[in-house]
Amino acid sequence: MAPLRPSSLMDGISEAASIKQNNLVYELQADGADIITLSLGEAFFDIPAPAFEELTPAVHHYSHTRGVPLLRQKLAKYHEMTAGTPADPDREIMVTAGSKSGTFMTLAAILEPGDEVIIPEPLWVSYPDQVRLCRGVPVTLPWHATVDDIAARITPRTRAIIVNNPHNPTGRRLSDGELRTLHALVDAHGLLLIADEVYSEFVPDDEPFRSAAALDPDKRHTVICNSMSKNFGISGWRVGYVIAHESLIRQLAKLQQHLVTCAPTILCQYLAEHFEDILARTRPQIREVVRRRNRVAEAFAARGVTSMPGDSTFYLFPSLGSSRLDSTEFAAELLRRYRVSTVAGVSYGASCDRFLRVSVGAEPEERILRGVTAICDLIDETGTGGHG
The missing domain is CATH 3.90.1150.10 (Aspartate Aminotransferase, domain 1)
Structure with missing residues (x-):
């Protein structure tokens, strides 16, 4: 054959x-x-090896598509403390199998064939191919371009801009002025700003991280993709999350139901119950x-x-x-x-x-x-x- x-x-x-x-x-x-x-x-x-014996037998079964409720509550509190903006754990947060699936499902939920997504270089390796998998067109800018140069790449087919902040591979953080420029662009053109913030904990001593969410507390045009896998030093666990307007979370939930049903229940429940302890250790x-x-x-x-x-x-x-x-x-x-x-x-x-x-x-x-x-x-x- x-x-x-x-x-x-x-x-x-x-x-x-x-x-x-x-x-x-x-x-x-x-x-x-x-x-x-x-x-x-x-x-x-x-990090100590987890002891799952303390968890209830329910962890061997499906959880809510949007994620274990206690974990969503912990993530909402964490987001408010670090980004300075609230997130409703019942309507605006979805736990995912890694942040990578969150960016992909966001693109899948918003793109029509031929739609464009602007991606500044250096870009994370999966962004262009995720756009292509959603039958969109990645539009890149060279590494020496600035956020002010993004405006020249916007066309009637543009749907979103993706930024990684703090940045893989340079370690650079977007300034407050750059974030304001990005928000003004997406607001003026009716676009979505997809902010991949999986390294939000990896900043120098005593320096605050400035989340894109801080400038759009109502989540009118901003999606935050983040990762407990990275920030908690457990990359192999594949636990991430998306914070977005409830209308988009509803669409992402449909995709998640058809792809993985839910993020791994046993890992999410363990993280929910040990959230503060793990973060204090890492x-x-x-x-x-x-x-x-x-x-x-x-x-x-x-x-x-x-x-x-x-x-x-x-x-x-x-x-x-x-x-x-x-x-x-x-x-x-x-x-x-x-x-x-x-x-x-x-x-x-x-x-x-x-x-x-x-x-x-x-x-x-x-x-x-x-x-x-x-x-x-x-x-x-x-x-x-x-x-x-």
Whole structure:
């Protein structure tokens, strides 16, 4: 029997570059290779293994499509404390199987074939393909564009703008002025602002995070996608959430019912009952990984390697400088010769081929700095004056 041919839609969909890279790392490690892994999009925290025995047998069954009620209540309180705006746990919050599904379902709920979504570069690798999967058209801006340049990309087919704040891969946070400009644009043109805020906890010591929700408390044109998986250091649990106007949440609930029914009940109930304890345990570790990120930025700078501006998350986006290799070639050579895994910058947009994404969340600092040395050495070796 001949293999089934995928639809024409799938012909235009790529693998997620960072996940593809890390799958390669897992395979190399399974064969005994020692890889300095600077490609993982997660931070490893010291968190006790959960004890599910304390939960009631109900956790083995479906929960409400919008999520375990107690967890939605905890998330509403958390959102009000961190963003400064209320969210109704019964009508304006839906718990999802990771924030990634939240962004996808939002796009699926609003796009008609051919509709456009504006995505500034560097972009998160899944945004353009999620738009394509919803039969929309991703419209990108080069990394050096500003929020003021977005207006020139708006057409009658534009439906939404997606921003990641704090930003993967640069660690940059949008300023209050930039957020105000974005809100003015979407308000004037009847668009939706989809704010992916999954790194909202990953900001420097004592610095507040400014959520896009703060400038649209009634959620007239703003959707917040966030993640307990990231902020609680439990990426494998796949628990995220969406905060939006109740009219949109109703549409997302229909999609969730047909895709996964509900987010995993047992994990959501455990998180609801241990919400404050887990966050209290992870927050000091989050602050340390952000400090580590900024120490690593200094290590790059000491070798003359500049990074795109940013001070948050656990990512850096260093420049390849004078290297004659493009980012795909550079990342492959770095893995082959030095056993250091990173993600090619072109994965984050065509304008980003002279950069490399480096994550500092999954390795001890000594190994990270060895990786930094390898990156800087390879830049020198493959530069115009190098000997490689």
